[in-house]
Structures are given as C-alpha cells and as structure tokens.
Amino acid sequence: MAIQSEPSTNKSFQTRQSKKKFFTSKDLAGYVFSAPLVIGVLVFAIYPMVGALILSFQKSSTTFGGDWVGLANYKSVFTDSIFWKSLYNTLYMGVLSVILGVSLSFILATLIYNVPWLRWRNFFKGIYFLPNVVSLVATSILFQFLFNSGSEGLLNYVLGFIGVEPIGWFTNPNVSRFSIVLMTLWGMLGYNTIIFLAALTSVPRDLYEAAEVDGANWFKKWYYITIPYLKPIILFMVIMSTIGAMKRFTEVWLIGGTGGNPAGSLMTVVLYIYRNAFSASQMGIATAASYILFMFILILTVIMLYFNRKNNFE
Known part of the structure; x- marks a missing residue:
C-alpha cells in the first residue's frame, strides 16, 4: 500500500x-x-x-443597446440587395488585388534580389516602399488627378495622344472597381516586396548550386526551388492580403462617398457597415453585418489553410 x-x-x-x-x-x-x-x-x-x-441582436441607433430582436438584424442584412452587391464588389476587387498584388510583388522581389549591386538593390527597395509612407488620403487625391474622367486627367491626356477616347476611371461603373485595384496596388506592392525580399534571403544557396550542376536555368531554379521553399510565406501574404482586401474602406469612401458611386460599384461591405451605423443610425444592423463579414473572412482563411495542408500531405 x-x-x-x-x-x-x-x-x-x-x-x-x-x-x-x-x-x-x-x-x-x-x-x-x-x-x-x-x-x-x-x-x-x-x-x-x-x-x-x-x-447585433438588438434594435438600436446608438452603441448603448436597445430592444432585443433576436436574429432580425441578420435577416435584414441577408435580405438586403445592397449588402450582396457590396459583397460582390468586395470580392471582385479583393480577388484582383490579391492575385495581382502577391504575384507582381513576388516577381519584383525576385528581380531586385538578383540585382548584383547592393547599392542599386537598396535603391529599388526604397522606391517601391515609398508609397507605403504616403497616407491613403493623399494617395486618393493623387489618383483622382491621374484618373480624372475628363481630358484634363493625366492618364486620359496621355491616352489622347494615341487616339484613345477619355475613360471614366472613377465615373464608369464598369471601370471604377478596376481603377481602385490599380490604386491599391501602388501601395500594396512595396510592402509585399519587402517581405518577399526578406524571405528570399532564407533560401539556401546550396540548392541553387546543386541545380546549376544539374543544368537548370534561372527559370527552373525559380520555379522548382524558390517558389516551393517560400510557399509558407506566399500563403501568409495571400491570407493577409485577403483580410486587407475584405476590409477595404478608406479609398472607396474618399472616391465614391457613402453611396459607393458610381452606381454603387464602389460599395464595399465595410462601407455598407459604416453607412448603416453612422448615416442610417442602424447600429444593430451594422454590427450584424460586421459579424457576417468576420465569419466570411474566417471561413476563407480556414479554406486556404485547409487546401495548403492537404497539398503538403499529398
């Protein structure tokens, strides 16, 4: 015992x-x-x-709460056509910005990393990162000048020399969303490029040397060594870029106002939440929409992590 x-x-x-x-x-x-x-x-x-x-379960015009209404706010959001349009706009701009932003920044980082002179390499780092120190307000004002729909807009002025008619970059509903993507890429590339440059330094040089012995050219080394080795960093950048794209607000609010003009093409989910909370004084609906957005981002993140894990096991 x-x-x-x-x-x-x-x-x-x-x-x-x-x-x-x-x-x-x-x-x-x-x-x-x-x-x-x-x-x-x-x-x-x-x-x-x-x-x-x-x-989100109360009917209130302020942040102090009100009458309990259960799931009525969530039902109002799901039956609101403006919410679905804002979700479509958010996904449209988000998919384009993530695909273009991550891929272009990775290519730029690879090119800068292979610059033989360190001084020039640092020069390109500073040039591409410079837009990140500029506020979104100043960036929006700059692109309003560049993308002005009239002939006085700088981009339309240049296109006029080759006989192209002025394009309504921020006034045409079919073009405005792509214009916002171009505007956000200007600042997105710098941050992503710096992250990828830091990640490229972690790739062992022995792998490249072994590939050169086997006769691999620069493209095969980049495709079969660099990309697989940096797959976790690429996944991280895709997830963070997706989260940032789903929370797009400042640029569309400055360009299109609370209505997401033109014709609601710039109405994003966060702008929809802002308009219901502060313009329509429907705080319950706004918080319900914010939690729907939160769950949507969470589901997207889990799906990306799941497929990445499945590919790793395979």
Whole structure:
C-alpha cells in the first residue's frame, strides 16, 4: 500500500512546487510589464467584440443597446440587395488585388534580389516602399488627378495622344472597381516586396548550386526551388492580403462617398457597415453585418489553410 501511495505523494509535491514557482517574486516583473498589453486587449479588443455581438441582436441607433430582436438584424442584412452587391464588389476587387498584388510583388522581389549591386538593390527597395509612407488620403487625391474622367486627367491626356477616347476611371461603373485595384496596388506592392525580399534571403544557396550542376536555368531554379521553399510565406501574404482586401474602406469612401458611386460599384461591405451605423443610425444592423463579414473572412482563411495542408500531405 505504501508503494502505491508514493506516486500520488510525489505528484502533489510537484503541484505545490509548480504553484510556488508560478507565483515567485522573480516573475512579478513579467506580470507587471505584460499587464498593460493584457488590459489593452481586454478593453480595446475583447470588450468591443463582445459588445458588438450583443448589439447585433438588438434594435438600436446608438452603441448603448436597445430592444432585443433576436436574429432580425441578420435577416435584414441577408435580405438586403445592397449588402450582396457590396459583397460582390468586395470580392471582385479583393480577388484582383490579391492575385495581382502577391504575384507582381513576388516577381519584383525576385528581380531586385538578383540585382548584383547592393547599392542599386537598396535603391529599388526604397522606391517601391515609398508609397507605403504616403497616407491613403493623399494617395486618393493623387489618383483622382491621374484618373480624372475628363481630358484634363493625366492618364486620359496621355491616352489622347494615341487616339484613345477619355475613360471614366472613377465615373464608369464598369471601370471604377478596376481603377481602385490599380490604386491599391501602388501601395500594396512595396510592402509585399519587402517581405518577399526578406524571405528570399532564407533560401539556401546550396540548392541553387546543386541545380546549376544539374543544368537548370534561372527559370527552373525559380520555379522548382524558390517558389516551393517560400510557399509558407506566399500563403501568409495571400491570407493577409485577403483580410486587407475584405476590409477595404478608406479609398472607396474618399472616391465614391457613402453611396459607393458610381452606381454603387464602389460599395464595399465595410462601407455598407459604416453607412448603416453612422448615416442610417442602424447600429444593430451594422454590427450584424460586421459579424457576417468576420465569419466570411474566417471561413476563407480556414479554406486556404485547409487546401495548403492537404497539398503538403499529398
């Protein structure tokens, strides 16, 4: 009997020792320094999320809540044709910006990485990253000048020399969404390129040297070594770019206003949430739409991670 009770005695002793180690004075400094971050997350992240979730089940014009209406707000969002149009616009611009942004930035990073002179390499890094230090407001004003629908717009002025009629970049519903994608690419390429440049330095040079011995050219080395080795980074950039594209707001609000003009082609989901919350004073519907957007982004992220894991196992 004494032999059987010995393991439990040792286990209780280890538990007491672990509790003593957890609350030692040496760890007190760590708890103190991490407290502001924990409090900040609780106050500015967890509390607003929980509050918004509760508010999405209420009929309210303010953030202080109102009458409980259950799933009525979610039903109003799902039966609203404007919401579905905003979701289509968001996906349309998001898919284009992610495909073009990630692929072009990866190609640019590869080209810059292969520049033999370090000074020129740093020069190109600065040039492509420069748009990221410019605010979206200034960027929107700049592109309003470049994409002005009249002949006074710089791009239309240049196209006029080759006989092309002025294009309504921000006034034609069939062109405006693509114009927003071009505008966001201007700033998106710099950030992604810097990330890919940092990732390219982690590829072992031995792999390239072995491929050269086997007679592989630059394209085969890039396709069969660089891309597979950087697959986790590419997936990370795709996920982060997708999340950013699904939250598109500032540029479409500055260009098209709260109506997402022209003809609602620039109405995104976040702009739909903003218009219901602050223009229509329907905070319950706005918070319901925000949680629908959250679940949509979560589902997209899980799907991408699932297919990436499936391909890795195969």
